[in-house]
Amino acid sequence: MTEETSPRTSPAWEAWTIRGVAALAVVVALVLAAVAWGAVVHGHPAYAVMLAATVAVGGLTLWRWRRARRAGGAGLLILRVVGIFAALAWVGMIAWLKPFVATEPALSAMASDDAVTVTESATRIVMEPAEATGAGLVFYPGARVDPRAYAAHLRALAEDGHPVVIVKEPLGIAFLSVGALAPVIDGRGGAWAVGGHSLGGTVAALEADREGPAGLLLWASYPAGDMASYGGAVASVSGSLDGLATPADIDASRADLPDAAVFTEIEGAVHAQFGSYGAQPGDGEPTIPDDEARAAIVAASLALLDAAG
Secondary structure (H helix, E strand, O other): OOOOOOOOOOOOOHHHHHHHHHHHHHHHHHHHHHHHHHHHHHOHHHHHHHHHHHHHHHHHHHOOOOOOOOOHHHHHHHHHHHHHHHHHHHHHHHHHHHOEEEOOOHHHOOOOHHHHHEEEOOOOEEEEEOOOOOEEEEEEEOOOEOOOHHHHHHHHHHHHHEEEEEOHHHHOOOOOOOOOHHHHHHHHHHOOOEEEEEEHHHHHHHHHHHHHOEEEEEEEOOOOOOOOOOOEEEEEEOOOOOOOHHHHHHHHHHHHHHOEEEEEEEEEOOHHHOOOOOOOOOOOOOOOHHHHHHHHHHHHHHHHHHHHH
C-alpha cells in the first residue's frame, strides 16, 4: 500500500497540513523577530520567549512529521485537527502582539550623559537625573508599544530633575504589569507620580487608586472607573485629533476624575505623538509637528510633577 492509502498511516493531507502550519509558525516567528528586533531585545522578555518557543516547537514538529505518522484512530485524528487550529490561533496571536518599534528621537534619548543616566533591566528602563530635585514618575507604555518609544518625551522630565521609571510590560500589555508602582515607591522613597499612555494610562489610574501616589499623569488616556475621590494631583493631556482616545472620550472622563484635575488638549496632536513609534492604525492625522507636540506634552507633564512634588 502507498503512504496515502495505508490504514496504518494518517492521510497525506493531514501530514502536509501539519508540516505547513509548522513551517508557517517558524517563518512568522522569525520574520517578527527580524522586523521588530529592537523592541524584542529591549522589551520585556516574555515576547522573545514566545517567539523562541514558536521556532523550537515548529522546528521539532517539522522534523517529527517529515513522514506521515500513524493515524492512531479517529480520536487522535480529532486531537491533531484541534492542534492545527490551535497552532494557527497561536501564530495569529504572536503576529498581533508584534510591538510598535521605537524610532528617533527616542532611540538617541536612550544614551546616558552628564545630565541623565539611562539604565535597563528586563522589566524597567530607569532615567536618573544627575541631581533629583522633584517628584519621580513611574510610567506605563501604551499597548504593544516599545518602552523605548517614550524616551525622548520622558528624558526631558529627567533633565528637569525628576527620576523616571518606564515599565517594560509583558507582551506589551499594561494589565500584565499591575503592581509595578509599589516596589519603586517602597524601594526609593520620596514623592512619586504614576502615569501612562493609552492603555498604560488606564492601568496607571488603577495603580493610583490603589497605592495613592502623589500624582496621576494621563497621556491620551482615561480611567476605567470612578476616581473622583483620589487625593493626588491629576493631569490629563490629550490631542484634539486623536482617533483612539478621542476628545469625546477624554471629555467623558472628567466625571471620573477629581474636580481639580487639569485637562490639557494639544491642538492638532494625535495618539501616536505621545511617543516615537510611527503611525498607529485608527489614529487621526496630525496637523502639528512631532517636536511641537512633544514640547507641549512635556510642559503639561512637568506641571503635574511640580504639583505632585
